[in-house]
Amino acid sequence: MVFPFSDVKDFNIQLTDEHELFRKTIRQFAENEIAPKVPEIEKTGEIPEELIQKGIELGLTGVGIPEEYDGQGGGALLTAILMEELSRVCPAYGTALMVNGLFTYPVLKYGTEEQKKKYLPPIARGEAFSAHANTEPAAGSDVAGIQATAVKKGDKYIINGRKIFITGADRAKYLVVSARTNPPPDRRKRWWGITFFIVETDWPGVKIGSKFKVIGLRGEMPDEVILEDVEVPEENVLGPLDEGFKVAVDTYDHGRIGVAAQAVGIAQAVFEKAFNYSLQRTAFGRQIMAFQAVSFKLADMITQLEAARLLTYWAATLSDQERDEAIFAASMAKTFATEIAEKVALLGIKVHGGYGVDEEVGVERFLRDSVITTIYEGTNDIQRLTTIRMLLKKALGIDVLSM
Numbered sequence: 001m002v003f004p005f006s007d008v009k010d011f012n013i014q015l016t017d018e019h020e021l022f023r024k025t026i027r028q029f030a031e032n033e034i035a036p037k038v039p040e041i042e043k044t045g046e047i048p049e050e051l052i053q054k055g056i057e058l059g060l061t062g063v064g065i066p067e068e069y070d071g072q073g074g075g076a077l078l079t080a081i082l083m084e085e086l087s088r089v090c091p092a093y094g095t096a097l098m099v100n101g102l103f104t105y106p107v108l109k110y111g112t113e114e115q116k117k118k119y120l121p122p123i124a125r126g127e128a129f130s131a132h133a134n135t136e137p138a139a140g141s142d143v144a145g146i147q148a149t150a151v152k153k154g155d156k157y158i159i160n161g162r163k164i165f166i167t168g169a170d171r172a173k174y175l176v177v178s179a180r181t182n183p184p185p186d187r188r189k190r191w192w193g194i195t196f197f198i199v200e201t202d203w204p205g206v207k208i209g210s211k212f213k214v215i216g217l218r219g220e221m222p223d224e225v226i227l228e229d230v231e232v233p234e235e236n237v238l239g240p241l242d243e244g245f246k247v248a249v250d251t252y253d254h255g256r257i258g259v260a261a262q263a264v265g266i267a268q269a270v271f272e273k274a275f276n277y278s279l280q281r282t283a284f285g286r287q288i289m290a291f292q293a294v295s296f297k298l299a300d301m302i303t304q305l306e307a308a309r310l311l312t313y314w315a316a317t318l319s320d321q322e323r324d325e326a327i328f329a330a331s332m333a334k335t336f337a338t339e340i341a342e343k344v345a346l347l348g349i350k351v352h353g354g355y356g357v358d359e360e361v362g363v364e365r366f367l368r369d370s371v372i373t374t375i376y377e378g379t380n381d382i383q384r385l386t387t388i389r390m391l392l393k394k395a396l397g398i399d400v401l402s403m
């Protein structure tokens with residue numbers, strides 16, 4: 001009945017009054033502070049620094065970081081609510097703040113105590129930002145195909161390589177960087193021989209290159225990062241040597257719940273706009289809501305949106321319970337929610353007619369933003385592979401990676 005789960009209680013979502021109080025606080029902040037700045041963000045492609053500062057003052061950069069490292073604590077569910085509420089108003093703002101998670105998660109999980117004490121508190125307090133540099137010109141989904149190298153020289157590693165599409169690199173003080181430390185032993189173990197490093201952006205040889213002008217998330221367009229003979233002290237190796245592939249996969253398995261939540265926020269925003277518009281707009285002497293062609297679209301939008309939210313909150317709950325199945329649920333949630341966000345955004349545009357494609361109205365930007373959610377942190381094709389891989393593991397004990 002509940003295959004591959006064993007108990008109907010596995011489908012619990014553990015929301016509390018604290019979550020609701022937090023959601024209300026973030027909504028108020030997003031509507032009062034961020035919303036008025038959205039037209040400027042869309043036009044300039046930049047989030048004003050004072051707006052980032054306001055988020056820091058509210059403690060948002062500390063969410064998900066334990067209190068012992070100056071953070072606010074909070075798990076995957078609280079982080080998902082934060083991402084959803086920020087993205088309901090400005091998905092780019094959500095990305096700008098939450099990209100830290102792609103640095104803090106692997107440091108928390110794989111870092112030494114010294115690394116945690118050095119790098120997490122400044123991020124939690126908002127004094128430093130961070131980014132995750134893995135993708136390269138010839139390797140995105142195929143993490144094992146990266147070509148950056150890290151060569152041991154005494155007690156240092158010398159890193160050379162080029163990373164692309166790195167969100168937040170221009171604001172970052174710290175990066176996690178993947179590089180090949182050893183060639184793979186054979187074709188079947190291509191993933192072996194990659195290592196992650198913590199690199200500071202003001203070290204000699206680190207250059208933040210050009211910005212990618214991508215379709216959406218206009219306030220947080222990713223950057224190129226060039227690494228030329230960057231000397232990294234041995235103590236900045238993050239996680240096990242040569243096993244960085246697992247660090248990457250684990251980081252994305254966790255982080256994609258945030259992307260699912262971002263997609264839920266996008267779908268929520270468009271639904272609300274379309275619903276309100278359908279009551280205000282008249283055609284042929286009637287509110288357009290009176291036409292089934294419109295009201296059925298709205299019914300489909302809210303059905304899909306709520307299903308996406310349930311899947312996302314469920315994945316987050318499983319993650320907070322440190323359940324293995326969280327990976328499976330997170331991949332399904334990311335795929336479903338991001339594809340729903342695209343569909344809902346498109347339907348929302350249609351409900352608005354011509355105004356839907358007018359930038360001033362502020363609906364079309366959500367479609368552009370939603371497209372990116374289907375690509376970053378692992379394309380949805382890769383999510384489908386993960387879903388099946390996890391299903392085979394759970395149901396039959398088959399580990400595809402070791403085959």
Ligand SMILES: Cc1cc2nc3c(=O)[nH]c(=O)nc-3n(C[C@H](O)[C@H](O)[C@H](O)COP(=O)(O)OP(=O)(O)OC[C@H]3O[C@@H](n4cnc5c(N)ncnc54)[C@H](O)[C@@H]3O)c2cc1C
Pocket residue numbers: 131132133134135138139140141142164165166167168214217222372375376377378379380381382385
């Ligand atoms: C706005 C934005 C921000 C980003 N931020 C970051 C960041 O901060 N850090 C970072 O490291 N990266 C970042 N990325 C990179 C992102 O993670 C990659 O673009 C993504 O993983 C896809 O890799 P790719 O672009 O190389 O596409 P490819 O891997 O070349 O994929 C091309 C197509 O082939 C399909 N495909 C590939 N392999 C398979 C397979 N095995 N089975 C089925 N289909 C497959 C893909 O689904 C896709 O449709 C960002 C990207 C964007 C657009």
